Amino acid sequence: MENDDINLVVNATNTNAVTGGNVLDEGRVGTNGLQTKGIHVWFGKHHVLEDISLDFPANSVTGLIGPSGCGKSTFLRVLNRMHEFIPGAAMAGEVFLDGEEIYGPKVDVTAMRLKVGMVFQKPNPFPSMTIAENVLAGLKLANIKVQDKDSLLEECLTRAGLWKEVKDRLKLSGSSLSGGQQQRLCIARALAVKPKVLLMDEPCSALDPASTLKVEETIVQLSADMTIVVVTHNMQQAARVSDFCAFFLSDGGPGQVVEADRTAVIFSSPSDQRTADYVQGRFG
Amino acid sequence: MSDSTSSSILQEVQPQKPWVNRRQSVRELARPVGIAVLAASVIVLVTGLAGPLGFYLAFIVSFIVVSFIDGMRHDKVKAIDKVMTTLVTAGFATAFIPWASILFTVFQRGASAIYLGYFTHDMAYTSADDELGMGGLSHALVGSLLILLMASVIAIPFGVVTALYITEIKGKLSGVVRVIIQSMSGVPSIVAGLFVYAVVVSRYSFSGIAGALALSILMLPTVARTSEEVLKLVPDDLRSSAYALGASQMATTFRIVLPTARSGLITASMLGLARVAGETAPLILTAYYSAVYSLKITGQPLASLPMYIFQNFSTGTDTALTRAWGGAAVLLSFIFILFIIARVVGRGSRK
Amino acid sequence: MSIATVEKPTAAEPPRRSITNQRNASDKRFRAVVTSGAMFAFVVLALIAGFLLFRGYEVFREFGFGFLTSSTWDSGTGESLQGASYGVAAMLVGSIIVALMAMIIALPFVIGTSLFLEYYIGKKIRAVLVSILDLMAAIPSIIYGLWGYLVLMPHAAGWASTINKYFGWIPIFKVDVKNFDASPFISALVLGLMIIPIASSVTREVYSRAPQDQISAAYALGGSRWGALKAVVLPFGRSGLIGGMLLGLGRALGETVAVLLTLNLVFKVKFQVLASAGGNVASLIASRFGEAGPSEIKALMAAGLVLFTLTLLVNFGASIIVSRSAKVSQ
Secondary structure, eight states: OHHHHHHHSOOTTOSOOTTOTTSSOGGGTTSSSEEEEEEEEEETTEEEEEEEEEEEOTTOEEEEEOOTTSSHHHHHHHTTTOGGGSTTEEEEEEEEETTEETTSTTOOHHHHHHHEEEEOSSOOOOTTSBHHHHHTHHHHHHTOOOSOHHHHHHHHHHHTTOHHHHTTOTTSBGGGSOHHHHHHHHHHHHHTTOOSEEEEESTTTTSOHHHHHHHHHHHHHHTTSSEEEEEOSOHHHHHHHOSEEEEEEOSSSSBEEEEEEEHHHHHHOOSSHHHHHHHTTSOO | OOHHHHHHHSOOOOOBOTTOOHHHHHHHHHHHHHHHHHHHHHHHHHSSOOHHHHHHHHHHHHHHHHHHHHHHTTOHHHHHHHHHHHHHHHHHHHHHHHHHHHHHHHHHHHHTTOOGGGGTOOSSSOOTTSOTTSOOSHHHHHHHHHHHHHHHHHHHHHHHHHHHIIIIIOOTTHHHHHHHHHHHHTSOHHHHHHHHIIIIITTSOOOHHHHHHHHHHHHHHHHHHHHHHHHHTSOHHHHHHHHHTTOOHHHIIIIIIHHHTHHHHHHHHHHHHHHHHTOOHHHHHTTOOOSSOOOOOSSSOOOOHHHHHHHHHHHOSHHHHHHHHHHHHHHHHHHHHHHHHHHHHHHHHHO | OOGGGOOOOOSSOOOOOOOOOOOOHHHHHHHHHHHHHHHHHHHHHHHHHHHHHHHHHHHHHHHTTHHHHOOOEEOTTSSSSTTOEEOOHHHHHHHHHHHHHHHHHHHHHHHHHHHIIIIISOHHHHHHHHHHHHHHHTSOHHHHHHHIIIIIHHHHHHHHHHHHHHHTTSGGGOOSSSOOTTOHHHHHHHHHHHHHHHHHHHHHHHHHTSOHHHHHHHHHTTOOHHHHIIIIIHHHHHHHHHHHHHHHHHHHHHOOHHHHHHOOBOSSOOOOTTSSOBOOHHHHHHHHHTTOOHHHHHHHHHHHHHHHHHHHHHHHHHHHHHHHHHHHHO
16 A cells, blocks of 8 residues: 555656656556556547546545546546547547556456446436345346345445435335435445446535535545545545545646645645645635 | 647657447458358248348348357347347338338339320320320329418418417417317328318318318428427527517517528428328318319319329229329429428528 | 615515506407417317217217127118118227237337437437438328338238248138238238338437436446446336327328228228238228218218227327426426
8 A cells, every 4th residue: 555655646856747647657557456547538629638647546535626627527437438428539548457458459348347336426326226226237237146135235235325224215216315315326336336446426516515424424435445536626525535636727728637646745735836726726 | 838848749649549449340240240141041042031031031130149149258248239239220220121112112113104294294185094105294293282382371370370379479278289289180181181071072072272171280280380399499588688679579479589480480381291292081082183284273173193193003004003103203202302491491590 | 865764664565566567459469369370270170070070970879889889881772871881890990900010010110210310320320310210201101002002012911921821820810811912911011111200200309318327327337238228218218109109009090091002991800910801990981982972971970080089099198198208308
């Protein structure tokens, strides 16, 4: 773990911190966790992300922060190849998951997505399924046979912090829950296929403060044995849940990583003035 | 910020689409297609299946089997996905085969009936059995145009007004009117014919007017529903700003709403016309058929393209059937032209 | 301005002014004209029902419920209903059999076409194919009938013969005489083909409104394309599919010419769908109309009323289901 931590510390000798290219240590590529190397994304002619190289150490929480429209959500979708559904999308660079390049020609996309779970901005349980069916939907989709469905169900719902609230109404429709409960149901659904990485796209932006707190607790607990990447607009949330932070910014051109470091460093002594301005709420 | 300089220093990065691999997908498709073609050939040779359709069926079945086996090299999920892709694509492609056959037959067989005089002669002195170089369908073409024109005169104003009631007046009965229009669009065309027969024909006689009445009943719901869609697209801001200028609702509707939606309303009318131009059943009971060129819309039967086809089909001899195909080709071209006008005008309105 | 003058109303609420929206005379006239114009459709529909009832009333009085349960069609002397015998049972059953078979034949193609257009190809090709589909929906039924009789029937009779050879032990595939021309099966093929574009356009519309975020969720869980469609789109679009198919059913029940040209009308209730004998109310009206005397015209009016009622019910059901699915998706 100590080694992993060092890799995210900005190399002070590199003066060109703007591209963020120094954040990823080349030596780390291909080891545990998730690394991106020189990621660019285009939508048609529009260049939306430029040269993002980041390291997400295993069993850590990384917050992606920055103003709207700087490409954080797009970057998140690059990590599980969900952006390629958008017509006109193109990219460059590499993403390594546990040593395997996920854009390689031999990669089975659906099998890769099983290892990378995702939670969306708006809770989106399948309305045609019950709560229990929702949790186990991923297994059904991937045709994975499980010996003991009930215990898996309980385990996932417990880890998502929802078990106590729904254990008596597992047969009800997923859409009968409140917004916060639905979002935790979606987390449980993502957990059921035992992913190594969990991507969360502003998971609390549609929730009330109490539900937000519960989801945040869940994130912290999950990070004990998962790599979590969470996009957030909420500075306090980033400070509360993340171990590392990457600050994205677009000056009208493609989005770039201005600075990536331990969360404490980003919030207390960032090396870039724009980061300081942003985390103190002076813009964005 | 120095991103322009930094990117010029860096090696130029090219956009790629790693998820699109043409060569690989072609290779992945070519092998099962090849195997399926082979299997289908064997099936056609061995079993009773024959002809292009038999081969097509054998090919689809073999392709399903091959794609399942191909997918199973990964896992069951992949196999099912591949089989479903094949089934969905085949479902779509198979539906297109008969349509292609219809278009091909209509124009191929129809072509032998059509010559220049086809559009200037009628069948007054030509019987359906006579050689193809004689007679024509001028009477049917003109009759159809007359009937459609009269039907439009009734159906388009009432259709647009019905749509205006729903979008502009927003009366209490809007919901009811919408349901009525929906029900009306489901009235069987023969029933519309029966109704006009009972009301008009049984008292007076077969006539072009009676045919137009029957068609207008069938046309009204299409015009009303499409117009409603179009009028809904007129932004409410336009109405509000007209009211703010002190305009009455009538002035707003006539000066602002209708002109804004004009091209859409033309599209609605064309679609309504295309819907009824080929109706045959109601005309059997109302306008009936006459072999003679005539512009008289009352007191006597009036020919039309669908009835021309129907009559020649009923005669049933080879030349008569060829004439029926010729009529079908003309009718289909006419409907396609209406459709293209609707599309072109409609596209203009969206810009 | 002094503050003291501002008095708060303590106990009594201020009297409310009603907003009067006095329209000027020309607007009143305008609204009256448009409203009465919109009632035209209502009047026409009522007139249709009224006239058919008025003209067919005698028939229902004469034969009562027997008009629906008997299959004999004998005009007797042709002048009066006395001595004649009319019943639409065979035609009604035939109409329903042909329409239901058309549904069954069309269903897989409707699902395939809708899914293919919405989820298996790109936007540009979709736009072209959808236009073609709209165009196919506009092909007149007489052309479908012409093609069905002259082009399809020689093939389809062969298919029917094959089905009869291998599945003849199933009662509905049995035939008494080995003539497979002009059977309900062939009519149903033609009608099925006619309703594919109509039902597909409704179904595709509803499928396209399936929530994108749920489709994304299915993909993110490692689902294949079919997995996502099965988990999200198909359940979401079920009512749209039912509505679209019911719309097609209404069309198939009321279709006249395409059936008239491809079906051999026989006044006997039959369930042998491959045999060259069937019934159809709409075709009955069109085929008997030419030679009908006064009494038979009345009977045909009554038959029209039966058909009108049947299609009205089916279309009513379809529109309710489609509008409900539209509400759910919003």
